[in-house]
Amino acid sequence: xxxxxxxxxxxxxxxxxxxxxxxxxxxxxxxxxxxxxxxxxxxxxxxxxxxxxxxxxxxxxxxxxxxxxxxxxxxxxxxxxxxxxxxxxxx
Amino acid sequence: xxxxxxxxxxxxxxxxxxxxxxxxxxxxxxxxxxxxxxxxxxxxxxxxxxxxxxxxxxxxxxxxxxxxxxxxxxxxxxxxxxxxxxxxxxxxxxxx
Numbered sequence: 547x548x549x550x551x552x553x554x555x556x557x558x559x560x561x562x563x564x565x566x567x568x569x570x571x572x573x574x575x576x577x578x579x580x581x582x583x584x585x586x587x588x589x590x591x592x593x594x595x596x597x598x599x600x601x602x603x604x605x606x607x608x609x610x611x612x613x614x615x616x617x618x619x620x621x622x623x624x625x626x627x628x629x630x631x632x633x634x635x636x637x
Numbered sequence: 638x639x640x641x642x643x644x645x646x647x648x649x650x651x652x653x654x655x656x657x658x659x660x661x662x663x664x665x666x667x668x669x670x671x672x673x674x675x676x677x678x679x680x681x682x683x684x685x686x687x688x689x690x691x692x693x694x695x696x697x698x699x700x701x702x703x704x705x706x707x708x709x710x711x712x713x714x715x716x717x718x719x720x721x722x723x724x725x726x727x728x729x730x731x732x733x
Contacts, residue, residue, distance in 0.1 A: 574670075581679075582679035582681065601684070602681035606677060606683075607673065610672075610676070610677055611669060613686065613694050614669050614694055617699070618665065618698055621699070621702050
């Protein structure tokens, strides 16, 4: 019973952490796309051009992140295999 | 990394593991930011990654991890040298 409570607390903490990470990346994305796309301050409304740029920026950012994540996972698999092979050799 | 440490109790092991995971995710975030900056020009006419950008990202990840490892090796080497120097100094101290 107590272990269930501990597990539940752990899961909740993880969920909060991943939500936190999500919010941070959202902030980073806003900053990046704003800095790259918005240059004109003669009007307070977002222009079509700026809107298109920001929307494309967000989509491209996600695609780039997906690609980076794929490559990173591949490297991790390879380095795990190497570590295992080394351990086998040593052991 | 964890194997080189002396015997630790479970709580400390957990802490070390958590720290390693945290450092890994920090490294990953920095890599993502660096490769984005280096490979994606700040012109967003299109939402698709073009060929050159994709290839750049692939190479950037490979190179970043390579450099990460090299810097790690250098740091280890430097800290070992440092430790030896300190030991040497401590060994000489009583005689002076």
